[in-house]
Amino acid sequence: MESQYHQFGSSDSSSAHEEPKILSQTGNIFMSFGFNQVISSYTAIKRWSLFVGMKRIVIFVLYGLLVLLLLILLMVTGIKCTTLVQIGHNLVNQNVSILIIIGTCAEGWVSYQSHCYLLATTSVTWSKAEDLCKAHGGHLLVLNNVEELDYISKIIPVRHNYWIGLVERQHEGQWSWVDGTDLRSTPMFWDKGQPDDWDYRENGEDCGQLHGSERRKRKLLNDAECTQSYRYICEKRA
Numbered sequence: 001m002e003s004q005y006h007q008f009g010s011s012d013s014s015s016a017h018e019e020p021k022i023l024s025q026t027g028n029i030f031m032s033f034g035f036n037q038v039i040s041s042y043t044a045i046k047r048w049s050l051f052v053g054m055k056r057i058v059i060f061v062l063y064g065l066l067v068l069l070l071l072i073l074l075m076v077t078g079i080k081c082t083t084l085v086q087i088g089h090n091l092v093n094q095n096v097s098i099l100i101i102i103g104t105c106a107e108g109w110v111s112y113q114s115h116c117y118l119l120a121t122t123s124v125t126w127s128k129a130e131d132l133c134k135a136h137g138g139h140l141l142v143l144n145n146v147e148e149l150d151y152i153s154k155i156i157p158v159r160h161n162y163w164i165g166l167v168e169r170q171h172e173g174q175w176s177w178v179d180g181t182d183l184r185s186t187p188m189f190w191d192k193g194q195p196d197d198w199d200y201r202e203n204g205e206d207c208g209q210l211h212g213s214e215r216r217k218r219k220l221l222n223d224a225e226c227t228q229s230y231r232y233i234c235e236k237r238a
Contacts, residue, residue: 104238111238112151117141118234119156126207126224129163129232130178138236140165142177146187152210152233153219159212163232166208166221168195175208188221195223 105116118136120129126140133139141164143149156162165178175183175195191211207226210219210233224230 110155112148114238115148116236116238117152119162120232120234123229123231124163125229126163126167126226126232129230129234130165133232133234133236136234136236138234139178141233141235142166142179142181142186144181144186146189149187149189150218153217156210156219156233158216159214161212161222161224161230162210163230164208164210164221165235167226168206168208168223189218191220191222194221 105111109116109118111117116138118133118138120132124132130140141152141162143152143164166175167178168175177183177186194211195205195208205223205225207224209222209224209230211222213219
């Protein structure tokens with residue numbers, strides 16, 4: 001009986017010793033699981049931070065390349081900021097709402113379809129204007145098509161007359177372009193009643209010009225006395 005008692009007591013004691021051990025192991029498992037979760041979360045956060053950091057670096061690099069390309073473009077095309085500001089100011093004064101492209105033209109010139117144009121602000125005679133244009137490596141404006149005429153009409157001041165490369169050199173009524181372009185291949189938008197070769201003028205009216213107007217519209221042609229002084233438009237290849 002006593003031995004049985006001892007066996008029973010021994011069994012209870014063993015169970016009592018094993019129970020804390022099981023609880024301890026269970027706690028270790030939960031602690032281990034929680035630690036692994038923390039490690040996993042930390043790793044995920046670290047990876048996300050690295051991703052965000054790399055994304056920002058890529059964006060900064062792309063912006064840098066874009067700025068560099070723009071600077072190279074400005075240098076290649078020869079765009080001068082001062083010229084753009086000056087032209088923009090003139091356009092605002094004239095209520096013109098189009099973009100003038102400088103392109104590969106020299107400072108003070110504007111570009112349109114591989115041609116450069118100089119809009120003179122001084123007034124001279126027709127022959128003097130042609131000489132000045134030749135000195136720039138070009139000639140007075142030759143209007144090859146209606147699109148060119150419309151472009152010029154949009155960028156010059158409204159009220160001024162401008163000498164162009166249209167002249168009556170030899171015979172009355174036989175107009176020609178200074179660069180030899182066939183007159184029959186170009187549009188001729190004479191103003192109403194022009195050319196009239198006004199008899200009041202001693203030397204007649206043998207030089208062509210773009211007629212000034214009161215409002216912005218397509219410019220029309222007028223014949224004028226060549227010795228009169230007007231503004232002029234030079235043209236040359238870009």
